[in-house]
Amino acid sequence: MQPAARSRLATLLLIGLTAVWGSTFFLIRDLVQHVPPVDFLAVRFSIAAVVMVVVFWRPLRALRRDQVWVGIWLGVLYGLAQVFQTQGLATTPASVSGFITGTYVVLTPLITAVFLRERVPATTWAAVGLATAGLALLSLRGFSVGAGEALTLLAAALYALHIVGLGRHSSHEIATGLSVVQMVVIAVLTTIGAAPGGLVLPTTPGHWASVLYMVVFASIAALWAQTWAQAHMSATRAAIVMTMEPVFATLFAVSLGGESMTGRMVIGGALVLSAMFAVELLARRRPGELPVETLHHEV
Numbered sequence: 225m226q227p228a229a230r231s232r233l234a235t236l237l238l239i240g241l242t243a244v245w246g247s248t249f250f251l252i253r254d255l256v257q258h259v260p261p262v263d264f265l266a267v268r269f270s271i272a273a274v275v276m277v278v279v280f281w282r283p284l285r286a287l288r289r290d291q292v293w294v295g296i297w298l299g300v301l302y303g304l305a306q307v308f309q310t311q312g313l314a315t316t317p318a319s320v321s322g323f324i325t326g327t328y329v330v331l332t333p334l335i336t337a338v339f340l341r342e343r344v345p346a347t348t349w350a351a352v353g354l355a356t357a358g359l360a361l362l363s364l365r366g367f368s369v370g371a372g373e374a375l376t377l378l379a380a381a382l383y384a385l386h387i388v389g390l391g392r393h394s395s396h397e398i399a400t401g402l403s404v405v406q407m408v409v410i411a412v413l414t415t416i417g418a419a420p421g422g423l424v425l426p427t428t429p430g431h432w433a434s435v436l437y438m439v440v441f442a443s444i445a446a447l448w449a450q451t452w453a454q455a456h457m458s459a460t461r462a463a464i465v466m467t468m469e470p471v472f473a474t475l476f477a478v479s480l481g482g483e484s485m486t487g488r489m490v491i492g493g494a495l496v497l498s499a500m501f502a503v504e505l506l507a508r509r510r511p512g513e514l515p516v517e518t519l520h521h522e523v
Contacts, residue, residue: 227456230396234453235504238465241446246472248442250480251434258431259424261310266411266418267425268435269303272443273411276404283401294393295402298386299409302447305382306410307417308375315372322470323363324376329355331384332463340388347506348460355467355499361492362470384463390451391459399452407447464503471496 225233255264277284287295313321329352333344394402415423426432454462471493478485 230456234456235465237449237453238462239468241449242466242469243472244441244446245469246474247476248438249473250476251438255426255431255434258428259426260418260421261313262307262414262418263421263424264426264435265306265310265414266423268438268443269306269407269411269414271435272439272447273404273407275439276407276444280400280404283398284404285401287398287401287405291398291402292405294389295405296409298389298393298402299406300413301382301386301389302406303410303413305379305386306414308382309379310417312372312375312379315370316376320364320373321376322473323359324373325380325383326359326363326467326470327356327377328380328384328387329359329463329467331381332387333460335384335388336459340392344460345506348503351464351499351502351506352460354495354502355464358492358495358497358499359467359470361488361495362474363492387454387463387466388459390454391457391462394451394455396452396455399455400448403448403451406451407443461503464499467496468500 252264259267309321309325312324316324333348333352336342337344426435450462457465474489474493478489
């Protein structure tokens with residue numbers, strides 16, 4: 225497959241996983257009324273880890289030791305982000321949490337520019353600004369700062385580090401094995417987070433069906449898709465594309481959840497879409513802005 229085709233497929237995969245993530249808001253909202261949030265995460269990621277180890281044992285064994293360590297550290301970042309975000313939700317309105325979590329779209333290019341010394345073009349910063357404004361319109365209905373918000377911002381920073389790490393270390397050859405290592409580490413961390421109060425399991429067939437949907441599509445398929453896709457695009461471009469999650473969440477809320485469409489939703493969604501299209505057009509016009517490691521993978 226040609227590099228340009230892989231890049232387009234990577235974008236489609238990321239859009240697909242944001243659609244899946246957006247579809248889980250209703251399921252999670254119902255589940256956490258019966259199962260503590262961290263317990264739900266532990267069940268979800270533990271099942272996903274077992275399935276991935278069994279199904280993808282060969283790609284896992286094919287990883288070199290240094291690649292396993294990369295997967296471990298990426299899994300630590302993602303797992304801690306999940307735990308902090310969930311704990312933050314205990315005292316933070318869901319709309320505010322969604323906006324703060326989405327600030328990884330700003331933190332990702334900041335990390336790239338400050339710590340990795342990579343130049344981020346002004347046009348990319350403009351797309352980041354559009355995406356952030358869209359997130360604010362989609363999510364915010366007021367804002368206050370407390371412990372929950374601080375935990376959520378820490379989660380956003382960890383998500384940004386995870387995105388940057390995947391952008392630098394992932395390749396299509398090791399994407400499957402790398403995603404397995406990450407999933408195992410995420411399962412361990414979320415289980416540790418749930419352990420102090422004892423693990424509470426879902427009790428109804430409907431809840432288990434929701435968990436299994438999220439295991440297959442929002443965990444296994446999504447983590448593999450992100451790991452593979454980020455081997456073929458820059459971290460900042462991936463972060464902007466992934467801000468489509470709240471757009472899909474809003475669409476599902478209106479179409480399936482009985483919520484009314486508002487002008488804020490329309491404008492916010494349009495801004496996020498504009499940011500995504502802008503960064504995609506930039507990537508096509510300036511192929512040299514692909515990260516160095518991505519170009520190496522395409523050789």
